[in-house]
Amino acid sequence: MNSNLKKLGFALSNQGLEDSITAQIKEQNPSWSDKKVEQELRKIQKEMTIFNDLNKKVKKSKKVK
Numbered sequence: 001m002n003s004n005l006k007k008l009g010f011a012l013s014n015q016g017l018e019d020s021i022t023a024q025i026k027e028q029n030p031s032w033s034d035k036k037v038e039q040e041l042r043k044i045q046k047e048m049t050i051f052n053d054l055n056k057k058v059k060k061s062k063k064v065k
Contacts, residue, residue: 017045021045022041025040
């Protein structure tokens, strides 16, 4: 997959991007189990999208009187 497209970021459900990242992880770390590869994949996807740990807390709205 084109590295410029990865820099733009994709939704977490993009299967082509997911396959590409998984292949790169397995190439770099061939001894990792499938579970560890899956964890690394999710971590990379969170970094690439707006759905990361920094914005998962919802702000409470103020009551208007």
